[in-house]
Amino acid sequence: MRKLVVTEFLSLDGVMENPMWTLPYWNDEIAAFKGEETSANEPLLLGRVTYEGFAAAWPQRKDTDPGAAYFNGTRKYVVSTTLDRVEWNNSVLIKGNVLEEIGKLKQEDGPDIVVHGSGRLIQTLMQHDLVDRYRLLVYPLVLGKGQRLFEAGIAAALKLVETRSFSSGVAALVYEPARK
Numbered sequence: 001m002r003k004l005v006v007t008e009f010l011s012l013d014g015v016m017e018n019p020m021w022t023l024p025y026w027n028d029e030i031a032a033f034k035g036e037e038t039s040a041n042e043p044l045l046l047g048r049v050t051y052e053g054f055a056a057a058w059p060q061r062k063d064t065d066p067g068a069a070y071f072n073g074t075r076k077y078v079v080s081t082t083l084d085r086v087e088w089n090n091s092v093l094i095k096g097n098v099l100e101e102i103g104k105l106k107q108e109d110g111p112d113i114v115v116h117g118s119g120r121l122i123q124t125l126m127q128h129d130l131v132d133r134y135r136l137l138v139y140p141l142v143l144g145k146g147q148r149l150f151e152a153g154i155a156a157a158l159k160l161v162e163t164r165s166f167s168s169g170v171a172a173l174v175y176e177p178a179r180k
Contacts (some may be wrong), residue, residue: 002105003112003132004045007037008149010138015146016119020079025139025168031066033164033172037135038070040111045102048080050117055088077105077113079121099128106130119147126154133176134158140169 002106009019016090046054053073061068076091079098094101102125105113112133115122136149150156162174 001107001111004057004106004115004125004130005037005042005112005133005135006115006125006131006149007034007135008117008122009136010015010136010149011141011143011146012138013142013144014148014150015143016117016149017146021141021143022137022139025167027167027168029166030054030137030168030170031165032066033135033166034139037114038067038074042073042111042114043075043077043105043120045077045079045105045113045115045118047118047121048078048083049120051076051080051086051091051167053084053111053117054180055086055091058139060086077101079118098124098131102130119149122149123151123154126150126156129179131177133161133174136173136175138171138173 008016009022010016011021016055058068058071063072072089074090076088077094078086078091079094081095083093115125119135122131158175159178160173161176164172166172
């Protein structure tokens with residue numbers, strides 16, 4: 001059975017939106033942490049907005065660029081009620097019963113399924129207890145506004161399973177739901 005892993009860049013106040021603010025902190029340590037999410041050709045689960053951003057950026061990169069071979073080659077499951085098709089290499093559109101389809105994907109054998117960005121999708125996944133792990137990179141800044149990972153009205157009891165700190169001041173926090 002696969003796990004569904006949410007991976008996000010967060011400010012100290014929980015903002016995940018448009019993480020261009022992370023660039024000054026990027027270093028080899030963070031690259032290695034992120035590289036762990038692509039070590040077994042993990043498929044992606046993406047919402048429409050994140051998919052469209054990735055599909056506009058990654059195909060332009062050469063396979064020798066860090067991450068390009070993975071992002072362009074791996075299976076991408078795209079959740080959208082508005083798209084009629086997805087054209088980026090190896091992408092599959094999920095339009096129907098999203099929760100049922102994701103449940104089926106989790107039941108399959110294979111590597112974990114990784115969710116990048118996709119804030120609205122993650123809110124739905126959390127509401128239905130479908131997230132098995134959170135890999136969070138918390139950056140040492142407060143943005144004050146923007147979309148947050150943990151929106152009001154969604155409660156989650158989590159268990160800390162790993163921490164790392166990086167020389168840039170970024171902290172990696174890995175949580176799993178504290179399921180009973």
